[in-house]
Amino acid sequence: MHRTGALYGQFETLEQQKETASLGMWIFLVTEVMFFGGIMLAYTINRHTSFHAFAMGSNTLSLPLGGFNTVVLLASSFTMAMAVWSSQTGKKRLIPIFLTLTILLGFVFFGVKYVEYAQKFHNHLIPGKNFDIRYCVNNPSKCEDIQPDDLAKERAEIAEAFEADPDLNAHAQLYYSAYFGMTGLHALHMVIGAGLLFWLLRNSMRGMYTPEWNTPVDLVGLYWHFVDIVWIYLFPLLYLIDRHK
Amino acid sequence: MSTASRTGTAPALKLPEKHYLNSEYGLRSWLLTTDHKRIALLYLASVTFFFFIGGFFAMMIRLHLLTPSGYLLSADTYNRMFTMHGVTMVFFFLIPSIPTILGNFLIPLMVGAKDLAFPKINLLSWYIYIVGGAFTLYSMVTGGLDTGWTFYTPLSTVYSNSAVAPAVLGVFITGFSSILTGLNFLVTIHTMRAPGMTWFRLPLFVWAHYATSVVMILGTPVIAITLGLAAMERVFGLGFFNPAMGGDPILFQHLFWFYSHPAVYIMILPAMGVISELIPTFARKKLFGYHFVAGSSIAIAVIGFVVWAHHMFLTGQSTYAAIAFSFLTFLVAIPSAIKTFNWTATLFGGSISFDTPMLYAFGFLGLFLVGGLTGLFLGCLGIDMHVHDTYFVVAHFHYIMVGGAVMGYLGGLHFWWPKMTGRMYPEWLARIAAFILFVGFNLTFFPQFVLGYLGMPRRYHAYPPEFQVYNVMSTAGASILAVGYLLPMAYLTWAAFYGKIAGENPWPATGLEWKTPSPPPTENFEVTPVVTWEPYDFHNRPDLGLDVPSHTGVMPVPAHGHD
Numbered sequence: 023m024h025r026t027g028a029l030y031g032q033f034e035t036l037e038q039q040k041e042t043a044s045l046g047m048w049i050f051l052v053t054e055v056m057f058f059g060g061i062m063l064a065y066t067i068n069r070h071t072s073f074h075a076f077a078m079g080s081n082t083l084s085l086p087l088g089g090f091n092t093v094v095l096l097a098s099s100f101t102m103a104m105a106v107w108s109s110q111t112g113k114k115r116l117i118p119i120f121l122t123l124t125i126l127l128g129f130v131f132f133g134v135k136y137v138e139y140a141q142k143f144h145n146h147l148i149p150g151k152n153f154d155i156r157y158c159v160n161n162p163s164k165c166e167d168i169q170p171d172d173l174a175k176e177r178a179e180i181a182e183a184f185e186a187d188p189d190l191n192a193h194a195q196l197y198y199s200a201y202f203g204m205t206g207l208h209a210l211h212m213v214i215g216a217g218l219l220f221w222l223l224r225n226s227m228r229g230m231y232t233p234e235w236n237t238p239v240d241l242v243g244l245y246w247h248f249v250d251i252v253w254i255y256l257f258p259l260l261y262l263i264d265r266h267k
Numbered sequence: 268m269s270t271a272s273r274t275g276t277a278p279a280l281k282l283p284e285k286h287y288l289n290s291e292y293g294l295r296s297w298l299l300t301t302d303h304k305r306i307a308l309l310y311l312a313s314v315t316f317f318f319f320i321g322g323f324f325a326m327m328i329r330l331h332l333l334t335p336s337g338y339l340l341s342a343d344t345y346n347r348m349f350t351m352h353g354v355t356m357v358f359f360f361l362i363p364s365i366p367t368i369l370g371n372f373l374i375p376l377m378v379g380a381k382d383l384a385f386p387k388i389n390l391l392s393w394y395i396y397i398v399g400g401a402f403t404l405y406s407m408v409t410g411g412l413d414t415g416w417t418f419y420t421p422l423s424t425v426y427s428n429s430a431v432a433p434a435v436l437g438v439f440i441t442g443f444s445s446i447l448t449g450l451n452f453l454v455t456i457h458t459m460r461a462p463g464m465t466w467f468r469l470p471l472f473v474w475a476h477y478a479t480s481v482v483m484i485l486g487t488p489v490i491a492i493t494l495g496l497a498a499m500e501r502v503f504g505l506g507f508f509n510p511a512m513g514g515d516p517i518l519f520q521h522l523f524w525f526y527s528h529p530a531v532y533i534m535i536l537p538a539m540g541v542i543s544e545l546i547p548t549f550a551r552k553k554l555f556g557y558h559f560v561a562g563s564s565i566a567i568a569v570i571g572f573v574v575w576a577h578h579m580f581l582t583g584q585s586t587y588a589a590i591a592f593s594f595l596t597f598l599v600a601i602p603s604a605i606k607t608f609n610w611t612a613t614l615f616g617g618s619i620s621f622d623t624p625m626l627y628a629f630g631f632l633g634l635f636l637v638g639g640l641t642g643l644f645l646g647c648l649g650i651d652m653h654v655h656d657t658y659f660v661v662a663h664f665h666y667i668m669v670g671g672a673v674m675g676y677l678g679g680l681h682f683w684w685p686k687m688t689g690r691m692y693p694e695w696l697a698r699i700a701a702f703i704l705f706v707g708f709n710l711t712f713f714p715q716f717v718l719g720y721l722g723m724p725r726r727y728h729a730y731p732p733e734f735q736v737y738n739v740m741s742t743a744g745a746s747i748l749a750v751g752y753l754l755p756m757a758y759l760t761w762a763a764f765y766g767k768i769a770g771e772n773p774w775p776a777t778g779l780e781w782k783t784p785s786p787p788p789t790e791n792f793e794v795t796p797v798v799t800w801e802p803y804d805f806h807n808r809p810d811l812g813l814d815v816p817s818h819t820g821v822m823p824v825p826a827h828g829h830d
Contacts, residue, residue: 034795149505
């Protein structure tokens with residue numbers, strides 16, 4: 023992406039240059055769809071074979087936190103769209119404002135994700151030697167983040183699930199591998215996105231983006247929306263399916 | 268062998284004063300170049316390097332199999348040799364070879380552009396390839412790899428006692444190089460075409476690369492995430508593909524082949540593109556059924572994505588799935604056959620000259636036919652039960668990958684060598700080398716069909732004595748094949764510096780790349796070309812210097828065909 027909006031050597035016209043950059047971004051996003059598609063397929067197949075463990079895994083996630091993060095990301099998509107709109111309509115002073123809002127919302131998402139990850143760590147839900155899906159049920163005093171009502175419900179469900187699948191503890195680790203793999207990959211994409219947003223912010227404060235030339239804002243916008251859409255799939259896959267009523 | 272002899276009056280040929288090779292000097296001008304032609308040469312050097320590493324492993328395998336009990340290697344070392352042969356050849360030679368060397372060099376020239384759409388990404392893709400290659404080389408020198416090139420789990424993730432993680436990481440990284448190349452080609456073909464270069468005026472080489480790029484961008488991310496998960500499984504003990512932890516090893520095979528079968532089309536489609544250029548050029552005739560050959564490339568890419576499970580007929584999938592995949596496998600033979608018939612039909616009534624590239628094209632036609640038809644045997648459920656995991660399979664895919672892809676690659680390299688270097692290779696030596704290659708190849712791999720049918724399994728380090736005669740033939744063939752590879756490497760390198768000056772269009776051929784000096788200037792064309800002619804139309808191209816008598820309409824054989 024060019025900083026001054028001049029024509030690169032290999033192109034004949036600015037229009038061709040813009041069309042090329044935009045097509046390149048779309049094709050890149052197609053490869054990203056296939057990339058996430060692979061891990062989502064692995065998740066779906068394993069969910070099918072280890073059904074009880076995966077349903078139990080979903081139960082241990084926090085719906086309020088996940089739901090809140092979904093709203094945060096959707097809001098960040100809105101502010102990103104506004105940043106693109108501002109650059110297209112020449113509202114030069116609005117661009118940095120909307121970009122800053124987008125970055126802030128991104129960091130709110132990271133914050134909530136941190137809280138969630140920390141809870142999982144605390145509650146012995148990291149795949150490995152010390153993984154124990156019954157840790158909170160057996161040690162209620164150590165899991166202060168879970169309400170006593172929910173814990174009672176969970177206790178009954180876990181007992182039922184263990185009856186259906188004696189290897190539940192092993193299979194639940196698959197669920198958590200997928201959870202950390204998918205949300206981790208998504209978070210990595212957000213970190214890259216945040217880096218790009220900071221770069222746009224610096225350039226927009228220098229007044230670089232005009233209605234004539236705003237390709238970088240447009241393309242980073244596409245990327246940011248894509249990362250949002252990934253979450254829109256991850257949220258139901260991980261949090262919602264077969265959750266207890 | 269020059270335009271001088273064709274027209275009889277033209278002055279002695281000279282190299283252009285300024286071209287992409289002498290526009291800048293120094294290591295920096297190569298390592299930081301964004302010129303697609305220079306990047307193609309960077310790829311040429313590195314891909315050739317990996318080809319000879321893979322070739323070394325192949326020689327070790329063949330030498331070991333000379334005797335039934337095998338004196339050369341231990342069983343364990345043998346496992347490593349065939350694995351590293353496969354990994355090197357598939358991921359670091361066959362997949363990048365034609366696209367990143369010939370495709371990189373030619374696509375901008377063929378569509379009439381100054382460069383690819385994203386020159387910096389093009390250079391980045393070469394660096395990613397080098398980094399991936401370095402990881403895999405590291406695995407090879409620190410214990411090697413013994414999982415088979417397919418990295419099947421849980422062998423690769425749990426049980427293998429070799430350097431799996433760096434090799435898998437290397438292949439994972441190299442995948443991104445492939446993705447970026449595919450992306451660059453797709454965008455270039457869409458947006459960088461010169462005025463008048465409509466979709467159906469594109470050379471078929473470009474169509475083939477379009478189809479290849481589609482496979483690259485849709486397939487490669489899937490193998491990336493799959494190998495990523497497998498590496499995580501080996502390093503951190505995740506259980507997706509490990510049955511002991513509730514995972515599913517068949518899932519790995521599905522995901523692996525979802526990429527790795529289409530990857531076969533990444534190897535063969537560009538070679539088909541090369542053949543589609545060679546045959547009309549040396550038959551001096553318009554390619555028969557241009558639209559069908561173009562469309563069949565796309566059809567192969569599309570159908571190629573839904574045949575993967577024919578690699579898994581014997582690994583516990585449902586019979587109904589196997590029947591469906593068998594049917595789809597037969598389906599992909601149709602566009603391949605369309606191509607083969609159309610090439611053959613193009614030859615009919617042409618004025619054929621037997622220059623080296625054409626010899627490779629003929630070699631391709633025959634070998635691809637054998638490789639393709641034996642592919643149908645394997646796609647047939649009943650026969651596959653019998654020959655699955657035998658040398659029959661090894662022979663089949665070597666007919667496609669070596670007989671097809673490598674023949675196409677070498678044919679293309681000879682054909683465009685004058686464009687890349689400005690100089691001709693020594694014609695007679697090259698013809699002899701092509702002949703040696705053809706003989707060596709058949710002697711190496713045809714006996715393997717017999718071996719496989721008789722029941723010799725692949726990947727075994729020892730075999731019953733009654734198989735020895737075929738194995739001796741195969742090993743003898745492999746040593747002839749080695750000569751056939753070393754010869755072109757030697758004389759092409761020589762020709763790049765000392766060969767006869769080629770001139771703009773020595774064959775003559777019809778593509779845009781032949782309408783600029785050889786070697787081309789850095790910006791490819793002095794003025795952006797405007798295309799007003801149809802592809803492979805020798806009759807309406809007076810600029811080629813072929814005089815077509817209007818009363819017969821038959822193309823004369825150019826002088827150099829006889830010299």
